[in-house]
Amino acid sequence: MTTTQTVTAPTEKTPRRVPGESGMWFFVLFESLVFTSYFGVYLYYRAQHEAAFLRAQSHLDLWLGVLGTIALLTSSWSVARCVQTARVGRYRLALRDAALTAGFGAVFLTLKSIEWARQIHMGNTFTSGDFFQYYFFFTAIHCVHLLIGFVALGVLAYQLASPRRRSQEIVETCATYWHTVDFLWVLIFALLYVAR
Amino acid sequence: MKRLAWRGDPKRELWLMWYATLIFYNVFTVVFFVLTRTQPPAPPWYDADQATAWFAHRHQGLLVGFALMFALGGLSMTSTALITYSIRRMSVSRAFAYSYLILYAVSAVPGLLLICLAMTVGAMRPDRDPAIQHWLYDFGFLSFSGTMGVFLVGSLIWMAAILLDKNRVLPRWFGYLNLCNALTEVVVSPAWILDRGAFSWNGTIAWWINVAVFGMYTGVFITLLRNMIIREDFGTGPLPDLPPRKPRQRAAAEVAEVAS
Numbered sequence: 513m514t515t516t517q518t519v520t521a522p523t524e525k526t527p528r529r530v531p532g533e534s535g536m537w538f539f540v541l542f543e544s545l546v547f548t549s550y551f552g553v554y555l556y557y558r559a560q561h562e563a564a565f566l567r568a569q570s571h572l573d574l575w576l577g578v579l580g581t582i583a584l585l586t587s588s589w590s591v592a593r594c595v596q597t598a599r600v601g602r603y604r605l606a607l608r609d610a611a612l613t614a615g616f617g618a619v620f621l622t623l624k625s626i627e628w629a630r631q632i633h634m635g636n637t638f639t640s641g642d643f644f645q646y647y648f649f650f651t652a653i654h655c656v657h658l659l660i661g662f663v664a665l666g667v668l669a670y671q672l673a674s675p676r677r678r679s680q681e682i683v684e685t686c687a688t689y690w691h692t693v694d695f696l697w698v699l700i701f702a703l704l705y706v707a708r
Numbered sequence: 709m710k711r712l713a714w715r716g717d718p719k720r721e722l723w724l725m726w727y728a729t730l731i732f733y734n735v736f737t738v739v740f741f742v743l744t745r746t747q748p749p750a751p752p753w754y755d756a757d758q759a760t761a762w763f764a765h766r767h768q769g770l771l772v773g774f775a776l777m778f779a780l781g782g783l784s785m786t787s788t789a790l791i792t793y794s795i796r797r798m799s800v801s802r803a804f805a806y807s808y809l810i811l812y813a814v815s816a817v818p819g820l821l822l823i824c825l826a827m828t829v830g831a832m833r834p835d836r837d838p839a840i841q842h843w844l845y846d847f848g849f850l851s852f853s854g855t856m857g858v859f860l861v862g863s864l865i866w867m868a869a870i871l872l873d874k875n876r877v878l879p880r881w882f883g884y885l886n887l888c889n890a891l892t893e894v895v896v897s898p899a900w901i902l903d904r905g906a907f908s909w910n911g912t913i914a915w916w917i918n919v920a921v922f923g924m925y926t927g928v929f930i931t932l933l934r935n936m937i938i939r940e941d942f943g944t945g946p947l948p949d950l951p952p953r954k955p956r957q958r959a960a961a962e963v964a965e966v967a968s
Contacts, residue, residue, distance in 0.1 A: 535881030542888050546921060553912045557905075638901060645907060649898065656894060660887070 531595070532684035540692050547696055551703060554646050561642060566708065568643030571636055573627065577705040580623045581698065587616030588694040591665075591687045598672060598683045606683075607672045613690065614665050617658060620697075624651060650700045657693045664689045722793070722937045725786045729930060732783035735776065743773030746827060748919075749849050749910040752903040756838035759845035763830045770831035774824040784820060788812040790933050791866065797940070797947070798873035808865045815858040822851035853909040856896040856918070863890035875946045878932055889925045892918045 530537050558565045594609035628651070631637075631644070638648045668686035671677045717723075740747040750762055763770070788809060795805035826848035830841055863886045870883035898907035899914050906913040939947045 533880055535879065535884050538881040539884035539888060542885065543891075546888065546892065546917065549917050549920075550913055553906050553917075638898070642905065645898075645902065645905060649895075649907065649913070653891070653895065656891065 532688045536685045536688045565643045568641055572705055574705055576627045577701055580620050581701050583616045583620040584694045584697050587613045588691055591690045595684055595687045603672050610669050661690050661693045719937055725790045728783050728786040735780050739773040739777050743769045752908045756842035760838040760841040763841055764834040767831050770827050774828045777824050784816055794877055794936055795869045798869050798877045799875045800869045800872050804865055804869040808862055811862040818851050818855035823848045849909050854899045856893045860890050860893040877947055892921045
C-alpha cells in the first residue's frame with residue numbers, strides 16, 4: 513500500500529510591516545502616552561471639582577465641537593484615500609485628496625477660531641477657572657499638532673508632485689501623522705464636550 | 709600598550725566630550741535636586757515672607773550648589789558640541805549645525821545661568837527686604853521653568869537634520885522623539901500666566917510630565933551619541949552599523965591602527 517503524500521511548498525511569508533516609517537509609529541505611541549498623562553491629570557482634577565467643571569462645560573457649544581469632529585474625521589477619510597490612490601499610481605487624484613485633507617483641516621481650524629472668539633467674548637479665558645485652563649490648553653496644543661500636520665501634508669504633496677520623488681513610505685508616514693492628530697482630537701472632544 | 713592605543717585613538721576627543729556630558733548631567737542633577745533643592749520648583753504662590761524663609765532655609769545649599777554650577781556649568785556646552793558634531797556628520801547643510809550651536813549656546817543663559825544668579829543673590833543676604841527676596845524668587849524660577857521654549861527651535865532643527873540625513877548618523881525614530889520633546893517645551897508657556905494648578909511652574913503638566921519626557925529624551929540622546937562615536941569612521945558617507953558587542957574593542961583598535 514502506498515501512501516501519497518502531498519508535499520506542500522513552503523509558503524513565502526511576506527514580512528509584516530506597518531504603513532510608513534516605523535519611527536512615526538514610535539512618535540504615535542510616545543505622543544499618545546504623553547496625552548494619556550495629560551488626560552489623567554484632567555480627569556483627576558475634574559473628579560475633585562466635578563460640579564464646577566460641569567458648570568463651566570455647559571458654556572461649550574456641543575454642535576461646534578461635533579462639526580469640528582466631522583471635519584477632522586472627513587479629513588482622515590480623504591488622507592486615507594490619498595494613500596490608496598498613490599498606491600495604485602493615480603498621483604493626480606492623490607494630490608487632489610491631499611488638497612481636500614488640507615481643506616478639511618482648515619475648516620476645523622476656522623471652527624476652532626470661531627469657538628475661541630465666542631468663549632473669550634463670553635468672558636471665558638485661560639484664567640477663568642480650572643475647566644477653561646484645560647479647554648484652552650488641550651485645544652491649543654492640538655492646534656499646534658494640526659499646524660505641524662499642514663507641514664506634513666506639504667511634504668506629502670511635494671512627494672506626489674514629481675515622478676522623481678513619489679516615495680510611498682513618506683506618503684504613508686505623513687498620513688499616519690495626520691491620523692494621529694485626528695485620533696487625539698476624538699479623545700479631546702470626548703473628554704471636553706461629551707463626558708458628563 | 710593600552711595607554712598607547714588610547715593616545716593613538718582618533719576618537720579620544722569625542723569620548724572626552726561624551727564623558728564630560730555624562731559628568732555634567734550628573735552634577736546638574738545633584739546640584740538642582742539635592743544640594744540647592746530648587747527642583748522640583750517651590751510653589752509659585754508663596755508670598756514675600758514665605759519666599760524669604762525659603763531662601764533662609766536653603767542658605768548653605770544654594771551657595772555651595774550654585775558655586776559648583778558656576779565652576780562646572782561650562783560643561784553643558786560639551787553635549788551641544790557633540791550634537792553639533794553629529795549634525796556636521798550628516799548629509800545636510802552646515803547651516804543646521806551652526807544654527808543649533810548658536811541657539812543652544814544662547815539658550816544656556818536663560819535656561820541655566822539666570823536661576824543660578826538669582827538664587828545665589830537671594831541666598832547671599834537672607835536679611836534683605838522680603839519684597840526684593842520675593843522678586844528674586846519669582847525671577848529665578850520663572851527664568852528656569854518659563855524659558856524652556858528657547859530650546860524648542862533647537863530641537864526642531866535637530867529633528868529636521870535627522871529626518872533629512874542620508875548618512876544614518878542617528879535613527880529616524882529619534883528625529884520624531886525630538887518633535888515630542890519640542891512639543892512639551894511649548895507646554896511650559898502657561899507658567900507665565902498661572903501661579904497655581906497643573907500649568908504653573910511646578911504643576912503636574914508644566915513641570916512633572918515635562919521633566920519625565922525631558923529625562924527620557926536626555927537619556928536616549930546620550931546613549932545614541934555614544935553609539936555614534938562607536939560607529940564613527942571619519943568618512944563622509946553613511947555611518948557603519950553598530951558592531952556586535954565583543955568585536956567592538958577590536959574594531960576600535962583597527963580604526964586606531966588605520967589612523968596611525
